[in-house]
Amino acid sequence: MKEASPGYRPVTVFVAGIAVIALVALVTVAVVQNKPLPKSTRYRYGIVLDAGSSHTALYVYKWPAEKDNNTGRVTQTESCPGISSYASNPQGAGDSLRECMLKAAKWVPSSRHGETPLYLGATAGMRLLNVLSAVEGALHSYPFSFRGARILSGPEEGSFGWGQATTGALDLGGASTQISFVSAHFNGSQSPGNLMTFRLYGNDYDLYTHSFLCYGKDQALRQTLARQTQSGQSSVSDPCFHPGYIRVREYSDLYNTPCLADLAPRTPPTNFTLLGTGNFQGCQELIKSIFNFTQCRYSRCSFNGVYQPQLQGSFEAFSAYNYVLDFLNLTDTSVSLEDVKARLREYCATPWSLLQKQHPTTKRKYLAEYCFGGTYILTLLTEGFNFTADTYKDITVVRQIKGSDAGWTLGYMLNLTNMIPAEAQDTPPLPYAGYVSVMVVTAVVLALILLFLAYRLQRTHCSKPHKIV
Ligand SMILES: Nc1ncnc2c1ncn2[C@@H]1O[C@H](COP(=O)(O)OP(=O)(O)O)[C@@H](O)[C@H]1O
Numbered sequence: 115m116k117e118a119s120p121g122y123r124p125v126t127v128f129v130a131g132i133a134v135i136a137l138v139a140l141v142t143v144a145v146v147q148n149k150p151l152p153k154s155t156r157y158r159y160g161i162v163l164d165a166g167s168s169h170t171a172l173y174v175y176k177w178p179a180e181k182d183n184n185t186g187r188v189t190q191t192e193s194c195p196g197i198s199s200y201a202s203n204p205q206g207a208g209d210s211l212r213e214c215m216l217k218a219a220k221w222v223p224s225s226r227h228g229e230t231p232l233y234l235g236a237t238a239g240m241r242l243l244n245v246l247s248a249v250e251g252a253l254h255s256y257p258f259s260f261r262g263a264r265i266l267s268g269p270e271e272g273s274f275g276w277g278q279a280t281t282g283a284l285d286l287g288g289a290s291t292q293i294s295f296v297s298a299h300f301n302g303s304q305s306p307g308n309l310m311t312f313r314l315y316g317n318d319y320d321l322y323t324h325s326f327l328c329y330g331k332d333q334a335l336r337q338t339l340a341r342q343t344q345s346g347q348s349s350v351s352d353p354c355f356h357p358g359y360i361r362v363r364e365y366s367d368l369y370n371t372p373c374l375a376d377l378a379p380r381t382p383p384t385n386f387t388l389l390g391t392g393n394f395q396g397c398q399e400l401i402k403s404i405f406n407f408t409q410c411r412y413s414r415c416s417f418n419g420v421y422q423p424q425l426q427g428s429f430e431a432f433s434a435y436n437y438v439l440d441f442l443n444l445t446d447t448s449v450s451l452e453d454v455k456a457r458l459r460e461y462c463a464t465p466w467s468l469l470q471k472q473h474p475t476t477k478r479k480y481l482a483e484y485c486f487g488g489t490y491i492l493t494l495l496t497e498g499f500n501f502t503a504d505t506y507k508d509i510t511v512v513r514q515i516k517g518s519d520a521g522w523t524l525g526y527m528l529n530l531t532n533m534i535p536a537e538a539q540d541t542p543p544l545p546y547a548g549y550v551s552v553m554v555v556t557a558v559v560l561a562l563i564l565l566f567l568a569y570r571l572q573r574t575h576c577s578k579p580h581k582i583v
């Protein structure tokens with residue numbers, strides 16, 4: 115009599131053995147394979163310098179090393195000098211970024227410097243090549259992994275600012291402005307130059323994008339001033355500036371931009387006096403005159419003969435859209451196009467002296483230009499891009515997209531570091547806390563099974579006369 119219930123004990127022993135092996139394996143994997151990263155290597159960093167027309171913005175991105183996807187990203191930003199003003203002194207451009215780069219070196223732990231990618235993208239788009247090579251030389255001297263300085267094309271500037279598949283992007287800089295959106299009516303056949311194709315998370319997108327050089331806020335303002343000074347006037351009554359605003363400006367200074375090439379009057383006086391009249395309607399008429407609506411060789415155009423498919427979906431507007439509309443208290447989603455007009459009518463007519471008293475701390479140059487800026491935005495959106503009272507509701511003014519400052523810098527870095535997954539991920543990686551929980555629960559269950567089996571083995575042993583199954 116060896117077995118009270120033949121076949122029972124070997125099965126139990128076998129299962130118990132497997133459980134022991136599984137438990138040991140589980141604990142070994144838990145201990146050896148998935149220790150949290152040491153503090154200094156827990157985060158990764160990336161630095162992008164956005165050399166725009168008005169200034170250079172420094173972005174330092176930081177994200178958990180375990181999640182190389184588009185989540186958990188934190189940004190630190192810093193405003194640095196603009197490099198385009200160094201066209202005649204390229205060496206100075208490199209030196210001018212020194213203070214900013216030292217800040218970046220402080221924000222990124224030194225143990226991570228060597229592997230932190232550093233990019234510079236220039237969007238000012240004008241006569242920058244000699245400046246860029248000087249800046250490249252300077253950026254090589256920092257401890258980061260410098261990956262080059264280059265001029266972004268208009269489509270790149272527009273499309274990297276575009277973040278979510280369903281949302282269009284509107285960017286208004288100083289020199290140029292971009293519009294990008296996905297449209298069911300656009301596959302590039304009419305206008306291949308406006309097509310950017312993307313493969314994102316397993317889906318293909320045909321993105322329409324266009325960048326209008328010389329239609330950023332500063333260059334557009336210069337265009338309106340050029341319209342009023344073409345015959346060498348010595349004084350100009352400008353409806354886009356407030357009543358009582360007076361400023362003497364130099365002709366050479368105004369026309370010193372490729373956007374106004376060949377437009378300068380032949381023998382102008384040295385200066386002209388700019389006198390504000392503060393008239394919204396007049397300002398809008400003046401702004402309309404810098405757009406050309408007459409020629410279009412496509413089925414539909416925005417302006418200057420540029421193809422634009424029918425607007426589709428919602429839009430996020432940032433950069434100067436945000437600076438200007440925020441100052442004018444017009445960023446709320448409930449604000450209608452009529453509200454914008456009413457606010458501008460009242461705002462532009464406000465005397466300059468009163469305005470300065472109301473906003474003693476606002477930079478004078480900015481304060482003087484919000485009337486123009488607001489009127490330009492309204493005109494660009496409605497006359498230029500064909501937004502209506504109805505579709506204007508689809509625009510949200512944003513400072514940030516998904517927790518990062520809105521703009522092209524994050525998309526640019528993610529693209530160049532191959533961190534935007536083209537294909538959908540099959541299984542989302544488990545976060546560390548989730549991993550530990552799964553391990554603990556499984557180990558506890560296995561331990562309970564073991565205890566239970568041991569208990570039954572013992573009982574079988576101690577009560578042989580009874581048949582227990
Ligand atoms: N706080 C602000 N208020 C008003 N205008 C601003 C402010 N900050 C920047 N600007 C202006 O908004 C425009 C766009 O700025 P930005 O997007 O930085 O331009 P860019 O990329 O061409 O350098 C520029 O004309 C700039 O001078």
Ligand SMILES: [Ca+2]
Binds near residue numbers: 166167287288433
């Ligand atoms: Ca910009």
